[in-house]
Amino acid sequence: MSVSAQKVVVITGASQGIGAGLVDAYRKLGYAVVATSRGIAASEDPNVLTIQGDIADPATAERVIAAGLERFGRIDSLVNNAGIFVAKPFTEYTQEDYDAVTGVNLTGFFRITQLAIEQMLRQGGGHVVQITTSLVDHAYSAVPSVLASLTKGGLQSATKSLAIEYATRGVRSNAVALGIIKTPMHEEGFHETLAALHPMGRMGEIGDIVDAVVYLENAPFVTGEILHVDGGQNAGH
Incomplete structure (x- = not known):
């Protein structure tokens, strides 16, 4: 497979957990991967380019996209997986909390998505996926989460807006x-x-989320979708 024909995905928050699972899954799909997070280690896989940086800094987005294009020549997909979750009573959030959460969840999404979509348009297509939380749609008194709802709720609205645009x-x-x-x-x-917070009575596994992203990646007629992978939380309690 020549480099120009191989599809390329950019994944943020890629060093552990869901992000690391996504790197593995996209490699299995045959994609080259541009993986970024603050502390990500170098990869021995020539088809995985790792770039350290704080996604809250727009300069990181510029470096990630430029390096991806230099190494692989194209960008087909972007998974905005990096996120911070701080659960506190609303009046106890500090300015530092606000800056940290909005920095990663909103600023971190904004610049890298602009740059990725610019490249996708040059190529004639692409796919962007945001990782959000069911608390946006179904607030829960046991988990005070205004900053998550403010930021991830914004991402869900932006997801639909981008889909239509x-x-x-x-x-x-x-x-x-x-x-x-x-x-x-x-x-x-x-x-x-x-x-116990989930109607199904269990936590989700990393594989549950990875499978959902892979489904969306391979679903050409699906856009503007908020796919809930939450053990039924979104439906109610």
Whole structure:
């Protein structure tokens, strides 16, 4: 397969958990991967380019897209997986909390998505996926999460807006709204409590989310979709 024919995906927050799972899944699909996070290590796979950087800094987005194009010559998909979740009572959020969460969740999405879509339009098509949370659609009193709703809710609205803006130009935009997933973010001591928040009575697995993204990647007639992978949380309690 020549480099120019091989599809290329950019994945943010790619060093562990869902992000690392996505890197593996896209490699299995035959994609080259541009993987970024603050502390990501170099890869021995010549088809995985890793770039360290804070996605809240627009300069990181510029570096990631430029390096991806230099190495692989194209960008077909972008998964905006990087995210910060801070659960606090609304009046206890600090300016630092606000800056950190909006920096990664909103600013981190904005510039890299602009640059990726510019390239996708030059190529005649592409696909953007946002990772969001079911708390946007179904707030829950036990998990105070205004900053998540403010930022990830914005991403869900932007997902639909992008889908419509580019529907006739070959660029699709979708989102996967998560329940609580077993990742290094959640200590094992809390797993039982977190499992109980889902109508199905268990936490999600990384593979559940990866499978959802891969489905969207391979669904050419699906755009503007918010796919809930949340053990039923979005439906109610």
